Amino acid sequence: MLTLTSMASSSISLIHLVDWHCQISERRPPKVYFGLKPGKRKVEVCPLRANLWDSIRSGFLKNNVSQVIEPPSKVAEEELPQQQEVVLLERTQNDGTSEQIVFSSAADVDVYELQALCDKVGWPRRPLSKVVASLRNSYMVATLHSITTSHGSDGKEQKQLIGMARATSDHAFNATIWDVLVDPSYQGQGLGKALVEQVVRALLRQDIGNITLFADNKVVDFYRNLGFEADPDGIKGMFWYPRY
Numbered sequence: 001m002l003t004l005t006s007m008a009s010s011s012i013s014l015i016h017l018v019d020w021h022c023q024i025s026e027r028r029p030p031k032v033y034f035g036l037k038p039g040k041r042k043v044e045v046c047p048l049r050a051n052l053w054d055s056i057r058s059g060f061l062k063n064n065v066s067q068v069i070e071p072p073s074k075v076a077e078e079e080l081p082q083q084q085e086v087v088l089l090e091r092t093q094n095d096g097t098s099e100q101i102v103f104s105s106a107a108d109v110d111v112y113e114l115q116a117l118c119d120k121v122g123w124p125r126r127p128l129s130k131v132v133a134s135l136r137n138s139y140m141v142a143t144l145h146s147i148t149t150s151h152g153s154d155g156k157e158q159k160q161l162i163g164m165a166r167a168t169s170d171h172a173f174n175a176t177i178w179d180v181l182v183d184p185s186y187q188g189q190g191l192g193k194a195l196v197e198q199v200v201r202a203l204l205r206q207d208i209g210n211i212t213l214f215a216d217n218k219v220v221d222f223y224r225n226l227g228f229e230a231d232p233d234g235i236k237g238m239f240w241y242p243r244y
Helices: 052-060 111-120 128-136 191-205 217-224
Strands: 012-017 085-092 098-104 140-149 157-169 174-182 210-216 228-230
Touching: 012 217, 085 191, 098 191, 111 128, 111 157, 140 191, 157 191, 174 191, 191 217, 210 217, 217 228
Parallel strands: 174 210
Antiparallel strands: 012 210, 012 228, 085 098, 098 140, 140 157, 157 174
C-alpha cells in the first residue's frame, strides 16, 4: 500500500530528497494538452520503465550551480505549476476495451471519489470540508485516472480516479509531498513510483529543489529507492502535536 500517514501518527519519518539542489536545464518542456474531447486526447506518452528516474537526473538537471540575482523591484505575478497530462500506460483488454492510465497535474478532483479511494486504502475518514480546503490550498494536486474506452463505434469513455498526490510549497525553494495513494487493485504495477516521479519532475520544472515528505515506516524503503533520504544531515524535522 503506497500511503503517507497523517502528522498525527507516532511512527512517521521526515524524508528529504537529496542531491537535487541544482539548476534546471534549458530543455524545452513537453507539450501540454487539456480540455480535449473524448477519443481525441493528445498527451505525452511516457510508458513505465526502470530507468525513468535516471532520465530525470540526466535530462532535467546539470551540475550544481548557484546563481545570485537582485530581488525584483516589484512582486512578480505568482507562477503556478505547468499543467500537464502524461499517459503512463496503455493496454487493451480481451473484450477489446482499451485503457489508459493518465497522470495529470491539473485534473479536477471529485472529493467524494477521493473519499472512496481513501476508503479503499484504509485511511480514516477526514471532514470533507477540510479535504476540500487542503486541495484548494495545495501548490499542486496530481492525479492518476484510469480512462477506458469501450470497443465499437460509440467509443464510450469512462474515467476513474485511481491515485493522487499533492504538494504544498513556498513557491520558491521548498515543497512537501503529501497524501500519496494508489487504488489497491492497481498497486504492484509501478504506478506509485511513476506518480511520485512525475510530481518531482513538475516541482523541478518550477526550480523547486528542496523536496520533502512524511512517510510511514513501512514505505521508507519505497521512497529511498526514489532518491529520498531520511534526515540526511541529522534530525531537522521537529513536530508539535496538541495534547488532549
